[in-house]
Amino acid sequence: MHMTHDVAMGINLLHANEAGAAHNRAHFDQWGITCLNLMSSPGAGKTAVLEKTLAALSNSLHIAVIEGDMTTELDADRLRQYGVPVIAINTGRSCHLDSRMVSGGIHRLQAEYDPSQFDLVLVENVGNLVCPAEFEVGEHYKVALLSLTEGEDKPLKYPIMFREADCLLLTKTDLAPYLDVDLAQIEANVRQINPTVTIIAVSAKTGEGLDAWFDWVRSTVQSDRRAPEKILANEK
Amino acid sequence: MHETDMTKALLMTLQDWWDAQPDRPTVAKVHLIVGQFTCVEPVSLQFAFEAQTRNTFLAGARLEIQETPLIAFCHPCQQEYRPEIGIQYACPTCRSPMEEIRSGRELKIDRIECEESSVCT
Ligand SMILES: Nc1nc2c(ncn2[C@@H]2O[C@H](COP(=O)(O)OP(=O)(O)OP(=O)(O)O)[C@@H](O)[C@H]2O)c(=O)[nH]1
Ligand SMILES: [Mg+2]
Ligand SMILES: [Zn+2]
Numbered sequence: 001m002h003m004t005h006d007v008a009m010g011i012n013l014l015h016a017n018e019a020g021a022a023h024n025r026a027h028f029d030q031w032g033i034t035c036l037n038l039m040s041s042p043g044a045g046k047t048a049v050l051e052k053t054l055a056a057l058s059n060s061l062h063i064a065v066i067e068g069d070m071t072t073e074l075d076a077d078r079l080r081q082y083g084v085p086v087i088a089i090n091t092g093r094s095c096h097l098d099s100r101m102v103s104g105g106i107h108r109l110q111a112e113y114d115p116s117q118f119d120l121v122l123v124e125n126v127g128n129l130v131c132p133a134e135f136e137v138g139e140h141y142k143v144a145l146l147s148l149t150e151g152e153d154k155p156l157k158y159p160i161m162f163r164e165a166d167c168l169l170l171t172k173t174d175l176a177p178y179l180d181v182d183l184a185q186i187e188a189n190v191r192q193i194n195p196t197v198t199i200i201a202v203s204a205k206t207g208e209g210l211d212a213w214f215d216w217v218r219s220t221v222q223s224d225r226r227a228p229e230k231i232l233a234n235e236k
Numbered sequence: 237m238h239e240t241d242m243t244k245a246l247l248m249t250l251q252d253w254w255d256a257q258p259d260r261p262t263v264a265k266v267h268l269i270v271g272q273f274t275c276v277e278p279v280s281l282q283f284a285f286e287a288q289t290r291n292t293f294l295a296g297a298r299l300e301i302q303e304t305p306l307i308a309f310c311h312p313c314q315q316e317y318r319p320e321i322g323i324q325y326a327c328p329t330c331r332s333p334m335e336e337i338r339s340g341r342e343l344k345i346d347r348i349e350c351e352e353s354s355v356c357t
Contacts, residue, residue: 003351004264006347007261008346008347009344009346010346010347011344013242013268013345014245014246014249014343017248017249134242135241135245156322156323160274160275192326192333193333
């Protein structure tokens with residue numbers, strides 16, 4: 001019989017990923033960038049919200065996008081039309097972005113641009129309601145999206161993402177008249193799991209609620225995170 | 237599919253640890269503590285671990301997973317309760333939302349059992 005001895009570990013299973021996320025966040029902080037990680041099931045409207053966000057905010061904020069797409073550049077091409085740098089990350093068969101992939105994106109951004117010019121990096125995660133919430137990529141805030149067509153019970157069935165979210169966008173509100181969906185019930189279900197999350201109902205189609213979302217985004221780009229010389233440049 | 241990725245992340249963490257060990261020990265068992273309020277399904281994780289460790293330094297190593305239940309603490313009631321995952325997370329007594337989680341979010345490598353090199357060689 002083999003003798004064994006125990007080595008106490010007590011470290012997170014995702015330690016390697018979290019170390020990478022801390023590295024990414026340190027880069028963002030050094031450059032005065034706020035990073036938001038957008039997560040949802042496939043098709044909840046991440047790219048649609050990003051399009052509206054770039055159209056509205058890219059004049060007043062310097063924005064770059066890191067786009068996680070399984071195999072195609074379709075979403076990245078949609079966003080490039082707004083004239084901001086879009087780093088497409090081919091995630092292959094992986095069902096979420098991890099910190100190593102985003103690190104590759106950051107270093108590409110760094111190679112092609114002066115990264116300290118940016119205020120905001122928006123990360124579009126792979127469409128998936130389960131895993132992305134467990135894999136930090138170095139973001140400062142997590143944004144979850146849930147479209148009205150997905151049903152009231154999703155926050156109860158897939159609670160982790162809703163628990164971890166700092167902001168929840170209830171998307172496609174223009175479809176409400178066609179659906180038997182109870183917006184108040186969705187909110188109540190989310191609140192059970194996450195009492196402090198900011199919930200904003202939006203429609204990328206009609207524009208409803210987007211101003212509140214833009215305000216929230218602006219509020220995350222806090223002056224204390226921006227590099228001092230940038231505050232001076234912007235406020236002159 | 238996501239257990240494959242979770243396993244990959246676990247293997248990266250274990251690889252980092254192993255590379256830092258001067259004696260490159262033979263790993264017999266990896267003990268994990270996995271909470272029920274995580275996105276990890278232990279059975280799938282077992283399966284993916286066996287598949288992905290073939291021909292690596294972890295070949296033949298076993299994975300032992302201890303699950304921890306979801307336990308929340310209600311501040312108004314000053315008591316712990318067990319939310320019903322998928323159904324109800326608020327406090328069953330006063331309906332306050334689930335604020336503090338005391339157990340169930342663990343994704344931890346608790347300890348690693350290594351073969352005694354004196355016996356193996
Ligand atoms: N009616 C309506 N349709 C929307 C809205 N937002 C997005 N859509 C539609 O929903 C579909 C998916 O939108 P996307 O923005 O591509 O969703 P996504 O989350 O980026 O999808 P993946 O990246 O593939 O996960 C498209 O057909 C959009 O036109 C909305 O506010 N209202
Ligand atoms: Mg998209
Ligand atoms: Zn209570």
